[in-house]
Structures are given as structure tokens and as C-alpha cells.
Amino acid sequence: MTEPPAKAAGAFRTIGELSRELGLPQHVLRYWETRFPQLKPLQRAGNRRYYRPEDVALAKRIDRLLNREGYTVRGVQQLLAREGGGEEAAPQQSSSDLLTRVRIVRDRLAAALSDD
Template sequence: MSVPELPDAGPIPDDGKDPAAFRTIGEVAKALGIRQHVLRYWEEQFPTLRPLTRAGGRRYYRPEDVALITEIHRLLHKEGFTIKGARQALRGRKKGVVSVAVPSLEPAPHSSDEQSAAPLLAYLKSIRDRLAAALEE
């Protein structure tokens, strides 16, 4: 199933429905490759994820809910955030703080030479400073 991207709405399932249509938990789970119980758990863990509920507790996700689920999935499964870290990143995004993606580093060569360690140390200090600045905001 192809999943086209819409601006500011995240991936919308290509299911023949209008992109602005509400979707059930089953439709969202299938489109994004997430199990339904995971979506229900995320609703408990992320206060901003609140789908509409109808009689009998049936959930209906708005396009912005689908976009939020996509962002949560990216943070947890692609970026490696914890639930708590993802919550903080989403809160920071709301406040206009841009999350900093740290590139993966190759293992440092085993060397006691301080000159070869200096660039890595400077890089790590810059990361520490950016994190400290983000936490102060």
C-alpha cells in the first residue's frame, strides 16, 4: 500500500478515502505498520495523542493524529528515543525548539595520542553545550 505525504499532515493511507477523513485504529495501524495495542499504549503515554471516541469506545484518528503517530514512531523506532525522551522532544517541538539529531560516530581508534582525540572531544563538548542550551529553554 502506498502512503502519500501531505504537507503538515504526515502520511495518509492510500485507501480511497478523502485525505481529511477520519480513520479507525485498524486503518491507521495497518497503514503505518504499527499494531493496534501499541497505538492504545501511546495514547496513554503521549497526552497530545487523543483520537475522537464514539459510542462503544471506537477510536477515530484525525489527519493530525496520524501525523503525530508518525512522528512518535520515528522518534521511538528510527531515532532511538525512549518514551520519556520522545515526550520531551515533542514538547520542545511545540515550543519551537529544534531537536538535534546526532550523527552516528565510527568507533574511535585506540590511540593515546591527545591530538587525534582533540577533534572528537571538541565535537562531544559541542553536543553537550547544545543539549544544555536546549534544556535551559
């Protein structure tokens, strides 16, 4: 089975296309819509969702913050609220917050290595 041709960068994405791009189930994206008011895809007849390029960028950012940087849903909500929902603004962290997060990651890595 061949993959469909890639869409243009400015094209709208369906929920299926975005879920494949992010490697997440569709229900996770629908859940995020309930938790992050900034994520508002267009909804057409039959509640079909169409994600604009800015929605795609925000979904990628939420995915990165939650699944790679270790933020909680509440932490991402607060971050987006402080920033006014800007998709690409860098998160503001105090040095003590950053140090705490680095220590948590270090401890998790040490625990993972000791399990080997």
C-alpha cells in the first residue's frame, strides 16, 4: 500500500493525518482540545476536524512539552496561559525550576540504569 502524497505546508490536516504525524491516537488529540482552549481546529459537518497550520504547530508543541520534556497537563496549561497561547515562544523557567527538572531527569536515568 502506498502512502498518499505529502500535503503542502499550509494545508489543513484531518485528525487522522495529524495523529499519524505525531504518532498519537486520535482520542488524545480530542482530549487535548478539552484541556487546551488554544487548540481549536475547525469543525465541519459531522464534527470533522480540520487543523490549520497554527493548530498543527501548537499540537506539536503540546506533544513535545508533555511527552518529551516531562511537563504535566496542568503545567502546559499554565505555560500557554502565561504566553497567551503563542505556539513557538520559549518557556520561561527560573534557574531553580530548571535545576529541579534536571535532577528529576537525572534520578530517572539513574534508576533506569540500575534496573539493567
